[in-house]
Amino acid sequence: MTTHHEMVEAALARITTGYVFPEKTAVIDAAIRRRLAEGAYRGLDVRELCERVTEDLQRACPDKHLRLLWTEDPQSLEEEPESVARARFAQHARExxxxxxxxxxxxxxxxxxxxxxxxxxxxxxxxxxxxxxxxxxxxxxxxxxxxxxxxxxxxxxxxxxxxxxxxxxxxxxxxxxxxxxxxxxxxxxxxxxxxxxxxxxxxxxxxxxxxxxxxxxxxxxxxxxxxxxxxxxxxxAHPTARIPVAPHVTVTVPTARSINPVTGTNWEGVxxxxxxxxxxxxxxxxxxxxxxxxxxxxxxxxxxxxx
Missing domain, CATH: 3.90.226.10 (2-enoyl-CoA Hydratase; Chain A, domain 1)
Known part of the structure; x- marks a missing residue:
């Protein structure tokens, strides 16, 4: 069974290597590790852990795509073949x-x-x-x-x-x-x-x-x-990857960002x-x-x- 600490560590690793603003990852990592050291996640069930970590992530970096999510159905931690992921999404879109x-x-x-x-x-x-x-x-x-x-x-x-x-x-x-x-x-x-x-x-x-x-x-x-x-x-405004870090937990990591050619910016956070x-x-x-x-x-x- 994956521990709370292992889930958070795995999520932080994915954020550090993938987040679209690499200059912000050190602040995110430090903030979540500080909360870990304070015992902020002790005694929580997994669903509550996801909610609390998401709150802390967005407090450290207000990006609404940066989240730890509970998923009802268990998921494999093995990297899913792209063809399987495409087929699953195609079915969802069709339905x-x-x-x-x-x-x-x-x-x-x-x-x-x-x-x-x-x-x-x-x-x-x-x-x-x-x-x-x-x-x-x-x-x-x-x-x-x-x-x-x-x-x-x-x-x-x-x-x-x-x-x-x-x-x-x-x-x-x-x-x-x-x-x-x-x-x-x-x-x-x-x-x-x-x-x-x-x-x-x-x-x-x-x-x-x-x-x-x-x-x-x-x-x-x-x-x-x-x-x-x-x-x-x-x-x-940030296209996002969804990465399993435990059978029922997914970290969502923005890996790209929109830049509107008229305004030079986007709607992220506002x-x-x-x-x-x-x-x-x-x-x-x-x-x-x-x-x-x-x-x-x-x-x-x-x-x-x-x-």
Whole structure:
């Protein structure tokens, strides 16, 4: 059985070798070892240990992706073959309908997309295209990201591409520590469904919106393509590795970071702020009112489109 001390040591080793900001690892290591020496983790069960260490990690370095997580099902400590990991994730994505929870035409010919996950483009591309095909004739669009907890940068790139005319829009860059390289993400030149152009787009956000969901909102906001309505998002901008350190414990280590080409920064720790702040549960109602009042939207509250 892995002891608390061994779990913490293994987690610290992974953070030291993999964290995207290597200059911060000494402070993190010292803070957690100090807590170990103080006996802060004695007498805790494993689930409580994960919660306490996560609190201490984020106190030492406020990165919401830096966590020790309890997993209900036991996991092997052997490195999982990449093909197995891909197959498991593909099954999860398929069972989640590639994140597309609901597509609907609301009164006034307003499209509504409830997106819970940003699936990788190679897995979710057809679902993305199907959703955008159904929404293609609407006069305005609401993208609901209030329960979107994250996803793939390539998936974000695909979704964003539908809202710009061509492949000439620079969306995001991601710097990776292990290679020291920076990958650029631009809009895609070829799409399966029609692009959604010259019509208003609003995005609904909440305190739960995280990671890839935040990138989608951030990209479209800073490029002036969408109006955000709701609450400031959770604030996680760092692609992250999940590494088992015990049968029921995983350490999550941010290994890369986003760099937006417009702002030169990202939403890590601060979240994405809405243009119109309202309670998350009121965001859909506020978005409908905003779209119907917007100049040039051509939307009537009685369900008709104006000439």
């Amino acid at each position: 989640s309908n590639y994140g597309v929870r609901r597509v609907e035409q609301l009164d006034g010919n307003i499209g509504y997309l409830d997106l819970r996950m940003i699936a990788p483009a190679d897995l979710g591309g057809l679902a993305t295209a199907a959703a955008m095909q159904l929404l293609s004739t609407t006069a305005a669009l609401i993208i609901d990201l209030r329960q979107c907890r994250g996803g793939s940068p390539e998936g974000v790139q695909l979704w964003c591409s539908y809202f710009f005319a061509d492949d000439g829009v620079h969306l995001n860059d991601i710097y990776e520590r292990d290679t020291g390289s920076t990958r650029q993400y631009w809009t895609l030149g070829h799409l399966t469904a029609p692009r959604y152009l010259d019509r208003p787009v609003t995005i609904l956000t909440s305190e739960l919106t995280f990671s890839g969901g935040e990138e989608l909102a951030y990209n479209l906001k800073v490029l002036g393509r969408a109006t955000l309505i709701g609450r400031t998002t959770r604030g996680g 979240g994405v702020e809405p243009d119109l702040a309202v309670a998350a549960e009121d965001a859909l109602k506020a978005a409908l009112a905003h779209l119907r009042a917007a100049d040039g939207a051509g939307l009537a509250a009685d369900g008709r489109t104006s000439g």
